[in-house]
Amino acid sequence: MLVPLMIIGMFAQMSGLTPKTQRRVHDTAGVLAPADVDPTSGYRRY
Numbered sequence: 001m002l003v004p005l006m007i008i009g010m011f012a013q014m015s016g017l018t019p020k021t022q023r024r025v026h027d028t029a030g031v032l033a034p035a036d037v038d039p040t041s042g043y044r045r046y
Contacts, residue, residue, distance in 0.1 A: 005035055005045035 008019045015022070026032045034044035
């Protein structure tokens with residue numbers, strides 16, 4: 001079963017973290033990695 005990807009704002013609501021915190025955690029600790037990053041816009045999808 002394929003699960004649709006969510007934009008960072010939707011994932012943030014579900015996780016209880018802000019999008020800014022999610023980006024920081026990924027960039028510094030390497031966890032909460034997005035499944036896809038749009039090369040043009042930089043949008044992260046989870």
